[in-house]
Amino acid sequence: MADFPLRFRARVRHEADRSYAVLVEGPEGEVLVGVTGSLREVRTVAREGAARLFGVQTERIAEDHLDVVIPQPPYGRDGQWVRIVSAGESAAPDDAVDLGAAGQAHWFGHGGAWFVTVAGSGTGVHPSEHLDFAPVLTDEEVAELRRYLGRSGQPGS
Incomplete structure (x- = not known):
């Protein structure tokens, strides 16, 4: 089992088909852990991916210890x-x-x-x-x- 961090960091990458690729920072760097078509599912994909990445049960990844960064998508701009x-x-x-x-x-x-x-x-x-x-x-x-x-x-x- 890899070192178990106190906080988990995930980043979303907007895909051309409007899906969300979820990347989690692991011991070896950032890893793609899943893709979803729903913003509501991004945190779940991040938690489950972090659990797999660190070899622990999903319940060990506390929701309040998961930081998810979602940048503005390249296909949208303010005011449009x-x-x-x-x-x-x-x-x-x-x-x-x-x-x-x-x-x-x-x-x-x-x-x-x-x-x-x-x-x-x-x-x-x-x-x-x-x-x-x-x-x-x-x-x-x-x-x-x-x-x-x-x-x-x-x-x-």
């Missing part, structure tokens, strides 16, 4: 227009209310997701895999977003 294309596996009506809506995205680095402001419903947090970063917006959608953002004091794009 996006379209919400998925609510994921959620069946909650609140999660589906903005499905198909256009919005303006800003990176929320701490959560590894995006703040997306949608005209009429406000701002919600969405993972990258739920967003289209190259949407085709109608002139009406752009005008409505600019009006809404102007009223809310946010800069338009």
Whole structure:
């Protein structure tokens, strides 16, 4: 069994297909421990990968001793227009209310997701895999977003 650290460090690499490659810092350096298509699963993949890497039970990797860094993906930038294309596996009506809506995205680095402001419903947090970063917006959608953002004091794009 390798030396068992007090803290575990993981880093996410954004893949071109919008999946998340999870790398854990081990005794021999950074190791790819898994890939997931869901931001919700990143921490689980990191914990399970760290446990395999260090040869211990997953329960030995305490959640509060796991640092996961999720950088801003290369395919998104602050202030750009996006379209919400998925609510994921959620069946909650609140999660589906903005499905198909256009919005303006800003990176929320701490959560590894995006703040997306949608005209009429406000701002919600969405993972990258739920967003289209190259949407085709109608002139009406752009005008409505600019009006809404102007009223809310946010800069338009």
